[in-house]
Amino acid sequence: MAAPALRLEPAPPVLEARRLTLDYATDRGPVRAVEAVDLSVDAGERLVLLGPSGCGKSSILKALAGFLPATSGTILVRGRPVSGPGPDRIVVFQEFDQLLPWKTVRDNVAFPLRVARKVSRAEARDRAEAALARVGLTRALDAFPHALSGGMKQRAAIARALATEPDVLLMDEPFAALDALTRRQLQEDLLALAEELRFTLVFVTHAIDEAVLIGTRLHLLSPHPGRTLAMRDTAHLGLAEVGSAAFEELTREVHTLLFGSTRGHV
Amino acid sequence: MSELDLANAPADVRPLPPARPPFSLSKLWRNTGVRRLVILAALAAIWQGAALWQDNPLLFPTFTDTVSAFVEATRSEGMLWSALASLTVLLKGYAIAVALALVLVSGAVAIPVLRDVLQTLTAMFNPLPAIALLPLAMMWLGLGESALLLVLVHAVLWPFALAALSGFDQVPETQRLVGRNYGLRGPAYVAQILLPAALPSILSGLKIGWAFAWRTLIAAELVFGVSSSQGGLGWFIYRNRNELLTDRVFAGLATVILIGLVVEMVLFRVIERRTVVRWGLQR
Numbered sequence: 001m002a003a004p005a006l007r008l009e010p011a012p013p014v015l016e017a018r019r020l021t022l023d024y025a026t027d028r029g030p031v032r033a034v035e036a037v038d039l040s041v042d043a044g045e046r047l048v049l050l051g052p053s054g055c056g057k058s059s060i061l062k063a064l065a066g067f068l069p070a071t072s073g074t075i076l077v078r079g080r081p082v083s084g085p086g087p088d089r090i091v092v093f094q095e096f097d098q099l100l101p102w103k104t105v106r107d108n109v110a111f112p113l114r115v116a117r118k119v120s121r122a123e124a125r126d127r128a129e130a131a132l133a134r135v136g137l138t139r140a141l142d143a144f145p146h147a148l149s150g151g152m153k154q155r156a157a158i159a160r161a162l163a164t165e166p167d168v169l170l171m172d173e174p175f176a177a178l179d180a181l182t183r184r185q186l187q188e189d190l191l192a193l194a195e196e197l198r199f200t201l202v203f204v205t206h207a208i209d210e211a212v213l214i215g216t217r218l219h220l221l222s223p224h225p226g227r228t229l230a231m232r233d234t235a236h237l238g239l240a241e242v243g244s245a246a247f248e249e250l251t252r253e254v255h256t257l258l259f260g261s262t263r264g265h266v
Numbered sequence: 267m268s269e270l271d272l273a274n275a276p277a278d279v280r281p282l283p284p285a286r287p288p289f290s291l292s293k294l295w296r297n298t299g300v301r302r303l304v305i306l307a308a309l310a311a312i313w314q315g316a317a318l319w320q321d322n323p324l325l326f327p328t329f330t331d332t333v334s335a336f337v338e339a340t341r342s343e344g345m346l347w348s349a350l351a352s353l354t355v356l357l358k359g360y361a362i363a364v365a366l367a368l369v370l371v372s373g374a375v376a377i378p379v380l381r382d383v384l385q386t387l388t389a390m391f392n393p394l395p396a397i398a399l400l401p402l403a404m405m406w407l408g409l410g411e412s413a414l415l416l417v418l419v420h421a422v423l424w425p426f427a428l429a430a431l432s433g434f435d436q437v438p439e440t441q442r443l444v445g446r447n448y449g450l451r452g453p454a455y456v457a458q459i460l461l462p463a464a465l466p467s468i469l470s471g472l473k474i475g476w477a478f479a480w481r482t483l484i485a486a487e488l489v490f491g492v493s494s495s496q497g498g499l500g501w502f503i504y505r506n507r508n509e510l511l512t513d514r515v516f517a518g519l520a521t522v523i524l525i526g527l528v529v530e531m532v533l534f535r536v537i538e539r540r541t542v543v544r545w546g547l548q549r
Contacts, residue, residue, distance in 0.1 A: 065443075067443055084446075085443075085449065086449050087449050095440040097440050102545045102547075
């Protein structure tokens with residue numbers, strides 16, 4: 001028997017911002033941080049917001065998370081407008097103190113499952129352990145966060161975000177405070193997890209090479225106020241292409257777009 | 267998975283000291299408890315010597331007299347029951363004050379006007395010694411437990427509210443955002459994020475509140491007993507002073523000190539070790 005014909009509309013993007021404008025209140029009145037930025041992220045995409053300081057990339061992420069109210073414009077998750085924070089968009093912050101110090105690593109990961117997903121205690125525990133195993137933290141299950149190194153804390157935060165299975169992961173320069181070796185290791189591990197789990201990600205960074213490596217698409221922003229500068233597709237550039245001519249070429253091009261100079265790149 | 271930053275060893279692991287004979291004096295001396303005991307014994311010896319030299323048991327009983335008065339008062343006079351009566355009233359007042367303060371502070375965190383109200387009230391009432399309210403409390407509520415409770419609540423409420431509010435204010439922004447990210451709001455947000463994150467300040471506020479409450483209660487009981495049937499420890503001291511049983515007065519004072527020490531050094535220390543020290547929030 002033939003299935004009844006459904007009128008299939010294209011699925012809405014997982015996350016979408018339309019004409020997003022953000023102001024900051026200061027002593028001398030409101031200051032525009034972001035002006036009329038459009039963006040949309042489809043399932044499995046990794047959108048990187050990239051720009052120099054003052055381009056409002058972190059503000060955009062805060063607005064997407066629902067922490068910062070939009071002056072104008074709308075934010076939609078799977079076509080539904082959102083106004084406040086919610087566990088459909090889990091944030092991984094740059095700060096190491098994002099793990100709750102009074103909970104063990106395992107309980108930190110289980111916590112959002114308990115409060116936001118209403119999962120039973122035993123199931124939350126199992127899922128937390130599985131998520132921590134994914135990021136290589138099985139040995140630290142019962143440790144309190146203060147005993148962990150910076151890299152391990154960020155791993156635990158990523159595990160916590162993954163375990164919650166949000167519609168979209170939001171990462172705000174999660175590796176910026178790490179040393180170079182640890183940062184590279186975590187970038188590689190994040191890419192491996194993305195390959196495996198196909199999560200949808202919005203990633204904020206100011207490092208061009210990190211942006212090209214992590215993202216499937218780049219969203220370049222210009223500063224004061226933050227405006228869309230350009231978009232670039234980087235899905236074809238991954239770990240294997242690091243150091244290749246195409247990778248270097250794109251890095252140089254992005255640097256020129258952002259800083260207007262061809263000399264070197266960061 | 268290679269992990270270069272696995273500096274996982276706790277910071278307090280130090281190389282073992284060289285092997286020593288099992289019962290060495292210097293090893294014993296390094297134990298804080300032992301040192302404190304030795305100091306206490308020395309103080310008792312000085313006390314005993316001074317009292318014998320003074321030779322005036324009516325004003326200054328010896329250490330040994332005080333110890334026997336302590337034993338005797340515990341046996342026949344029900345001194346420990348007096349202490350228990352004091353503690354019961356204290357815990358009631360303490361609990362009321364802490365609950366009230368937490369409600370006020372939660373309100374102050376959520377609503378800016380309430381913060382101003384709370385800050386004005388704490389600034390006003392914090393310098394006012396609780397015992398100074400006792401005459402008024404006696405006028406309003408009579409000689410009874412409710413007058414004591416009013417004074418106790420006043421003694422604990424303001425310093426504790428001040429400490430709790432500053433603790434809530436110091437909760438890191440990231441942890442607040444994490445809580446909001448999971449959709450926590452209102453009382454659940456306070457209970458699951460703000461309270462544990464502010465626990466170091468809250469515990470120190472509880473300690474200050476405890477010290478204020480204990481002093482205030484004993485002072486208030488010097489004016490009248492807890493209730494008609496069972497006077498408190500302060501009342502016990504006052505009664506024995508009237509009968510010139512100075513050794514019992516000393517025994518009562520020693521009990522006040524002992525209970526204060528036990529709560530501070532044992533109860534709060536244990537709570538701190540199990541929470542804020544374990545979590546790395548306090549050394």
